[in-house]
Amino acid sequence: xxxxxxxxxxxxxxxxxxxxxxxxxxxxxxxxxxxxxxxxxxxxxxxxxxxxxxxxxxxxxxxxxxxxxxxxxxxxxxxxxxxxxxxxxxxxxxxxxxxxxxxxxxxxxxxxxxxxxxxxxxxxxxxxxxxxxxxxxxxxxxxxxxxxxxxxxxxxxxxxxxxxxxxxxxxxxxxxxxxxxxxxxxxxxxxxxxxxxxxxxxxxxxxxxxxxxxxxxxxxxxxxxxxxxxxxxxxxxxxxxxxxxxxxxxxxxxxxxxxxxxxxxxxxxxxxxxxxxxxxxxxxxxxxxxxxxxxxxxxxxx
Numbered sequence: 001x002x003x004x005x006x007x008x009x010x011x012x013x014x015x016x017x018x019x020x021x022x023x024x025x026x027x028x029x030x031x032x033x034x035x036x037x038x039x040x041x042x043x044x045x046x047x048x049x050x051x052x053x054x055x056x057x058x059x060x061x062x063x064x065x066x067x068x069x070x071x072x073x074x075x076x077x078x079x080x081x082x083x084x085x086x087x088x089x090x091x092x093x094x095x096x097x098x099x100x101x102x103x104x105x106x107x108x109x110x111x112x113x114x115x116x117x118x119x120x121x122x123x124x125x126x127x128x129x130x131x132x133x134x135x136x137x138x139x140x141x142x143x144x145x146x147x148x149x150x151x152x153x154x155x156x157x158x159x160x161x162x163x164x165x166x167x168x169x170x171x172x173x174x175x176x177x178x179x180x181x182x183x184x185x186x187x188x189x190x191x192x193x194x195x196x197x198x199x200x201x202x203x204x205x206x207x208x209x210x211x212x213x214x215x216x217x218x219x220x221x222x223x224x225x226x227x228x229x230x231x232x233x234x235x236x237x238x239x240x241x242x243x244x245x246x247x248x249x250x251x252x253x254x255x256x257x258x259x260x261x262x263x264x265x266x267x268x269x270x271x272x273x274x275x276x277x278x279x280x281x282x283x284x285x286x287x288x289x290x291x292x293x294x295x296x297x298x299x300x301x302x
Contacts, residue, residue, distance in 0.1 A: 047294045048084060054249070054287035056080040062279045064118045065132055065212055066235065067261050069125065069273035080285050084295050104148070111141040113161050125271055129219050132211070135176055137163035151190060157183040157200075165211060177207025179234065192245040199238050206231040213269035224270045232265035249287045256280045 056078050063071040115135040120126035139161035147154035163176040185198035209229040220226040241255030259277045266272060 049290035050084055050293040050295050052082040052287045052290040054080045054285060054289070056283055056285045058281055058283040060279065060281035062281075063274075063277045064123045064126075065115075065271075066259065066277065067212070067264070067272040067274055068123060068277070070123050071277075072122075080287065082287070105145050107141075107143045109141050109143070110138060111159050111161065113137040113159075114163070125224070125273055128221070129215075133165040135163050135165050135211075137161035137176075137179070139178065151188060153185075153187040155185050157181070157185065159183075163208065174211075175207055176211045177205030177209075177231075179204045179208055181237075194243045194245075195241070197238075197240040199236070201236050202234040204231065204234040209234070209266050213266045213271045215270060227266075227269045227271075229266040229269060233263055234261075235264060236260045236262075251285045253283050253285070254281070 057075070058078070059073070059075045061071055061073045063069075114137055115132075117134050118132040120129045120131045126132075139159060141157060141159035141161075143158075144156045145153065146156060158180070160178060160180045162178040165174050165176050179202055181200045181202045183198055183200035185196065187194065187196040206229065209231060213227065213229045215224055215227040217226050237257055237259045239255065239257040241253060243251055243253035245251050257279045259279070260275065261267065261272060261277070262275050264272060267275075
């Protein structure tokens with residue numbers, strides 16, 4: 001659907017877009033009518049549409065792959081959706097996920113992630129090597145809320161996502177192992193603004209390290225020595241962002257991430273060119289349709 005220049009987007013950017021590609025009706029809480037107490041809505045509940053549909057346009061600069069010395073500026077339009085079902089959810093609390101267990105303090109869910117393709121023909125370090133395919137990841141995530149009220153949210157996340165790289169044919173598909181990223185995040189909401197910051201430590205299996213940093217003997221050159229990676233510490237990430245609700249249907253967001261590879265177990269790989277990567281993104285989301293059906297959600301989380 002997109003040309004090669006539109007395929008240069010990091011895993012962080014993909015997760016960021018999925019996480020922010022939705023609009024909530026912040027500040028649009030229904031006015032409670034004076035009703036008999038038996039028919040009153042719970043004070044900690046908020047009535048919102050079951051789903052909303054719209055569009056999102058994102059401009060982003062991201063490295064070609066983790067640790068790359070080259071990157072690309074891309075502009076990508078895409079559909080945006082929000083769904084608040086009992087099990088399946090797609091919202092700005094945690095992107096696309098399925099929830100097995102959810103109470104006031106903790107949540108066990110299925111979460112998704114991924115990494116868009118990157119053409120090795122446009123990256124000097126990987127010239128002559130196979131291009132990196134689309135990576136899709138799905139796995140369980142445990143979240144514990146250390147602090148939670150109408151304005152603040154402090155949480156600890158522990159996801160574990162196996163992945164698969166999708167090639168141009170079924171034979172080109174391959175497993176990419178898994179990554180786990182223990183994370184501490186904080187979100188603050190005030191008026192129509194929402195600010196957030198998080199720090200995560202990323203640990204990856206042998207297969208994922210191999211996918212990015214392996215160099216076979218047939219791929220070795222005078223500038224690119226043969227290298228075989230191992231599993232272990234991958235990186236540490238610092239992410240921060242701000243979103244603004246201009247209207248109940250229109251939101252803009254700005255975010256950035258610094259990823260440090262200092263201490264990466266495969267720091268001697270000739271493909272790990274930079275000790276630090278930076279990713280930045282700006283986006284606009286416009287929701288055009290919402291369902292007539294409403295659902296009750298926890299007001300403290302919206």
